[in-house]
Amino acid sequence: MAGTAQFVIQAFEARYHSTPDVARAPGRVNLIGEHTDYNLGLVLPVAIDLDCYVASAPNRLGVLRIHSQNLDQSREWPVGQISGLRAIGDWSDYVIGIARQLPLGRGRDVLIHSSVPLGSGLSSSAALEVATALALGWPGDLPSIELAKLAQRAETDFMGVPSGIMDQFAAIFGQRDAALLIDCRSLESQTIALPDAVAIVAVNTMVKHELGQSAYRQRVAECASAALDIGVESLRDAEAHQLELIRDPIAQRRARHILSENQRVLEFVEASRKGDLREMGRLLVESHRSLEHDYEVTCAELDFLADRAMQIEGTLGARMTGGGFGGCTVNLVEPAAVERFKETLGSAYLEKFGIEPVFYHVRPSDGAQRIS
Ligand code: GLA
Secondary structure (H helix, E strand, O other): OOHHHHHHHHHHHHHHOOOOEEEEEEEEEEEEOOOOHHHOOEEEEEEEEEEEEEEEEEOOOOEEEEEEOOOOEEEEEEHHHHHHOOOOOOOHHHHHHHHOOOOOOOOEEEEEEEOOOOOOOOOHHHHHHHHHHHHOOOOOOOOOHHHHHHHHHHHHHHOOOOOOOHHHHHHHHOOOOEEEEEEOOOOEEEEEEOOOOOEEEEEEEEEEOOOHHHHHHHHHHHHHHHHHHHOOOOHHHOOHHHHHHOOOHHHHHHHHHHHHHHHHHHHHHHHHHHOOHHHHHHHHHHHHHHHHHOOOOOOHHHHHHHHHHOOOOOEEEEEEEOOOOEEEEEEEEOHHHHHHHHHHHHHHHHHHHOOOOEEEEEOOOOOOEEOO
């Protein structure tokens, strides 16, 4: 059993005096296909080797008790009140968003330990949702689209965030050494082998601008209105020549990003199959430009990291990843150049913003599993 799982079991036993079931689910980094998931488009995430462990066992106290090891915070509620709770805007929302969908019997204890950095665009929330559902005894087999949908509902139904399904899907279906090409309309996925000669490095801006959540909702609404003008159910069904049917110029730019981004995902997959690293890198840069100018979800810190990274020898491509307005960039770097990349970019960012960025040289990893 992995060292982390043992550590989590010991911490659980010390706190609650019973032996738990443990599940883990990974974070993800999205290589390309940004903001396309809620437009039923294409995305290409990899599950990463940073993950969330959740331990849980029944109690007979009639309460749900939860504890975050990372934050050293605890919460508890009578089981009978769970279905009537409202989101309060902190980490416990993700747990309640799941717990309210599963039978809790006469009570439950939960302990969480995560190495996915919180709020950094690497999907710490989906990792927590999926691991919580498994630890609380979600009954199906893995991997499962039903589990991805249940986890997504924690955000859409309980927290009222209209997010797509990419993060939960990646946390469940992730594959070691490969990326996942997900079609968010059919919910079918394919594993895409990545060339060996490339390292994936996420760089954390260490900022999260407040605008993020409201802008996300706004983008979802802008895309819906663009689809309405064109007369299609979602922008997945729109074609480039129809963009001129969109009346609002801002919505038109948003839609242009979605259409061009879906196309870039396909081109990236093709380039990856051919081992064409230069082309893969070029597509990342183009994606960033489109997110910066058409979709407008980047920020000064993300733009700086993406632009400056491209000046470092050995960087193949760089762009923001995740929702935007802070969080991380994802970079494809020649393996031999990773150390230089970190040093050069780290000191440039520190000099510019007075903040030390954090680097994660991630490896594509397996999706969620039950450990005991
Ligand atoms: C967030 C959401 C995802 C997706 C990305 C942008 O991570 O949770 O569903 O929309 O933003 O690609």
